[in-house]
Amino acid sequence: MNQLKTVALLGMLSGLLVTMGYWLGGTTGAVIGLAMAAVSNLVSWYQSDKIALAAYSAQPLSQGEAPRLHQMVKQLCRRDNLPMPRLYVVPSEAANAFATGRDPQHAAIALTQGIINLLPPDELEGVIAHELSHIKNRDTLTQAVAATIAGAISFALQYSLWFGGNSRGRQQGGGNPLGLLLAIVVTPLAATVIQMAISRTREFAADASAAALTGNPRALAQALERLEQGTRGVPLEGNPCFEPLLIVQGGFTQNLANLFATHPSTEARIKKLLQLELELKS
Template sequence: MNYIRTAMLLAAMTALFMGIGFMIGGQSGMMIALAIAAAMNLFSYWNADKLVLRMHHAREVDERMAPDFYRMIQRLSRSAGLPMPKVYIIDNPQPNAFATGRNPENAAVAATTGLLNMLTAEEVAGVMAHELAHVKNRDTLIMTITATIAGAISMLANFAFFFGGNRNNPLGIVGVLLTMIVAPMAAMVVQMAISRTREYAADRMGAEICGEPMWLASALAKIAGGVERIHNPDAEANPATSHMFIMNPLSGERMDNLFSTHPNTQNRIDELRKLSEAGLGTGGRATVGRSTRAPADFDGPWGGTGSGSGRSRRSSVPSHPKGPWG
């Protein structure tokens, strides 16, 4: 049922894209928009994951660069029965994470330095298990395509405003103004519907993967506080990708809470608590033991040397952070 609902929502987003094309160029504009939507879907299937990672300045790490974090993903992937995904770090003080990729064989998971600094190892494991659940459920392709089309709808709506649109449309300039205002909001509602149908499922499966629901519950509470007070400029510049994160990176900004792409955080925590009370919680099936500490010349699980090499100037990571592991 989830897949049918998602297919309907993607069809609605494509129809909206075509409607904007009609407002700009009539019937021929609608057909051009349909062709563009089809091309974008094809492009998104092969390349959108790389595009999203680039938008957020994610850098790939390996076991040498981020030993604790990388080995944690290895253990969680084995627990989930998944191939090892590519692992990325985003140099951003806001605690957050997301997964992307067209299928489990071509997946990637990314976490911010803010998440790795702020959370304990167990909480990080809960978050990354949630992201691997999205990979296992094959949510990542749908969420990435949705981000691509939503961004295009906003750009097309702005184009309709600046170039006046089709003069023969029945609503005239009023129709163009409605397109500019309503189309991005409609795209946001579709993003919200797609994401919300999948977050609870990923929370549950993530708890099963790591073996302890309260790890993720505790993490969600900390992340919620972090996103409210820490600005994420990359997310602000690319709002169409907000639904891909474990928590809306735009929370507390503008009117995003009115169109939240994620379920209420407290509701998610309550559902995880119910799972724990029902007996799901083995002390951690995918362990996050302390035996894989980073060597002394590493600042933390995100990599980088004690001198701060390779780190962006906008990072708020202290020169010798304690990190989540020790």
């Protein structure tokens, strides 16, 4: 179901791009915007691990420094038939984690010192399984595609306004103010909302996959509750562009702000995990 939701949301983003091109006068600006956004995001995607790790000053974590942690990750990878990712530690007391890399063969998991200190082994295992699920499901690729389309919408809008305006309207002998207003205001806003919805959908999927991998949904639920409380007190400082990578997000919590949140509410995630626990016991 989550895969279908993701495909549907990506389709909606594509539809927004086509609609905006139609209202602004043909597809030239949209095509150029899509091409440039695709190239820039492709480069970004191939370097995503280096960029994200550098953004949080992550340092390699050797087996000698954390033998139990390496063993935990190896066992989970063996169970899920995944190659061993590189492990990094973020020198921060904030409790958080993220996975990055373009595919399972070029993946890395970064854990803050805070999350290593905070969580007991079973809960830390749940967090690592969550990040491995992102790697296995290639969520980095999904987010790159979403960012490409959203970026194309933004660029195509700027291109059309700078180099032609509403040419479709001029060719018909008059502009369409309502269509132009929708293109300028509503379309980029809708694209952002859909892009964030894709990110939230992938978080639910990673939680479910992690629960299946460990067989212990409650441990991940308890970890999320601890991380939510910890993030309120000590948020992880870094470029907000990388916040969709983190296992928990600070900031947005209620009502309209949820539309722009990169993560579902922790309460909703915990509820789903506890439902999964009941299903596993039945």
